Amino acid sequence: MRIKSIAAALLMAASAALSAAQFPESISITYVKAPFNLQNIVMKERGMLEEAFKNENVKIDWRVINSGAQQGQAMASGDLDFSAVMNTASLLMAAGAGNPIAVATGVAHPKGIFAIVGKPGEALSVKDLKGKTVVGPKGTVLHQLLVAALKQEGLSISDVDFVNMDPAAAMTAVVAGKADAALLAANLILKANDAGAKTIVTCDGYVDPNLVMTVRREFAQQYPEAYDRVVAVNRAALAWIRANKDEALRIGAKAQGVTVEEAAKLYDGSGFYDTLTDADIASLEKDQAFLLENGMMQKSVDVKSLILPSALK
Template sequence: MKKQSVLLFIVGFLLLMTALSGCAANQANGKANGTETIVNIGIQQNVDPLLLAREKGWFEQAFAKEHAKVQWTEFQSGPPQIEALSANHLDFSSVGNSPVISAQAAGIGFTEISNTRIGGKADAILVSKGSAIKTIRDLKGKKIAVAKGSSGFNLLYEALQHAGLKDSDVQIIQLQPDEAQAAFNSKKVDAWAVWEPFVSYETIEHQAGVLSTESDLNSLSPSFLLVRSQFAKDHPDLTVTFLKVYEQARLWQNKHFNEAVAIYAKAKNLDKRVVASALKSNPSINVPISEKIIHAQQKTADFQLSLKIINNKIDTGKVVDNQYIEKALKK
């Protein structure tokens, strides 16, 4: 009887483990139960249609019609979103040029499904009001705050090379935006490489100076909507729905600009002037990813490879799939 009890226990335990593994697999694929799909959306500190749609509840409304439920997670920058995608904790995200390059080089399973910004002035290297630093070359020996792997990180390295400097010529302090902003405003760092709306906030509220943007370097810093590749395969219709809602929010923002500014200002506790400046300097789009953008990304990837920021050669066109945005934009 004891042997039989042990055998029954072992069988029962194995069945329980199998069931739990199945539940975990279903959750990783977005399944909450047999009928409802969980859609995990990442959002970072930007003012863009993703935030507007969240504030309006439009994703929740659209996905509910397809028996799906939305869960939001906030991030400081793009790289942590990539980590969440890699761990199957995120299905959709919006990030800049550099995080997707690092993600592709690391073999993470994501797909670029829309180009949301061109990014000529998406990022800037800032210095405090009254700073003696007037050019990038003046940064030699100075402390510069930046979020590692972000679009601001890439701008900083491009600007340094353009000025004939190496990263070893400056002190790069790796900080996420909340910590970097405190360090910058307390003058614990001499410069800060960051993106909108932080650029508009610092230049308007604190009269910070701009040393460089992408346009000064004849460079682009495009932004993208990403989907976890397996999620897109499992839920192609939800992927199209996601893009449709984003487009709904973008068009509403353009048509009701002042109302959108007020919504963003309240959501992020920003002055309306800051929000309006950020939206105008880095306007939102929602279009298929063009050969021009793929080429710009390839140029950035090759640049990062030359500096050993990434360790292997990549083809940036390989992560692009325009089928979803083309379906979403069909009348």
């Protein structure tokens, strides 16, 4: 009888050890509020990931990394497991550089909240940017927008003085007149417009922005249950937002430092979604061709291989 008890205890201990091995001690994930990443904001502010992993005592390590390029570097080094929000231009460039990165689920198609904004006091066109200083984040969909808009006017990125700059700093620079134009998104566009800076163009007619959640491939392979749970929580956040829109907008407005009315405008321009479609894959193929043609990406990748099955269902 004692032998049976010992065997049962050993079996339970082995089962507990196996269960623990299926989950990491911690999960590192970005917290990126801009442009208007409402799923990310709601997920963090409501403690949804913490609640989802509390029984396994998994620590959620929120990391503020706004640059898609820096997110890719952190994932390549193993310092970051998930980018809650990454634009597909950054995704493709990271993958082209050999970064073991993959799409976990969709986030948004924010066509209406990315723009090139000119300094106050001038009504600039894209053509007027020749020889001018343009500031904004390199290696992002905003960078892609600038290249596409210039190209449509017979210009190239070499025709402007493009200075790599964080979006918040870019907004400050253009409003102060220290730059002729800035690449801005969401609430930064609203703030710049309020300060007299005029929007030159948005993405409409130039690029189709897509924001996705990405994961370090090794994490998804090593901890499939934890990976699936993070994806499920991100989608649950979107479902909660749609069911509780007024409350979600209040949460988003507070996080972004805008009014609820402004948050509603950002919501309308964000195009939130979760499941990728064939149209998204085709758009990724088109974006890759553009990035390669314009020297923003050095090596092509198999686009379909970047998308994990979870992102398509």
